[in-house]
Amino acid sequence: MPSRDCNPACIPRTDWYRSFAAAALRSPAVHGKLGKWLKLEGSLTRALQLQCRESFHVDILQEGFARPSLEEARTLGIPIRQNAWIREVCLTGDNTPWVLARTVIPLSTLAGRGRRLRNLGRRPLGAYLFSNPEWQRGPFETGLCHRSSSHQPLAARRSRFFSGHHGLLVGEYFLPTLFS
């Protein structure tokens, strides 16, 4: 895993989608089991843990300071050349990768109590956000992904979390294994 304080060059490009726009989402009206997961309120981690028979864990794919995509910076309202803390994980249930997640946390959000967001390790981000009532979630963007392989995520959702003037962006990409 890249060192914690590396420059943008250290964090290699995400090999699923760098940003929500890159997922080329379409037909946001998604129904059935897929739609249920996309519209799930509350902690996705908690819902996945309830889905497990044996085990659940968060695998860190990469984490560190890097430059968000232009679209992510604009969505967060931060300067387009400013680094952010980027965390990419795989949520794994019963030893099967179920969800890929990319979280972009602006520098301003890391100040003060937010500095804990840099030290989550394998603790789920949701456990932090949903245990602190000052964090509120905004509306979801959802949709089906354009896939170039059968292993890539079927659908994705994204939302911003807010605490006062601070925010962060969470993108969650649902893998086909969650539905098999």
Ligand SMILES: C=C(O[C@@H]1C=C(C(=O)O)C=C[C@H]1O)C(=O)O
């Ligand atoms: C926001 C949540 O946290 C989950 C855990 C994440 C992590 O640990 O990086 C990222 C995205 C979420 O799927 C949640 O549980 O709803």
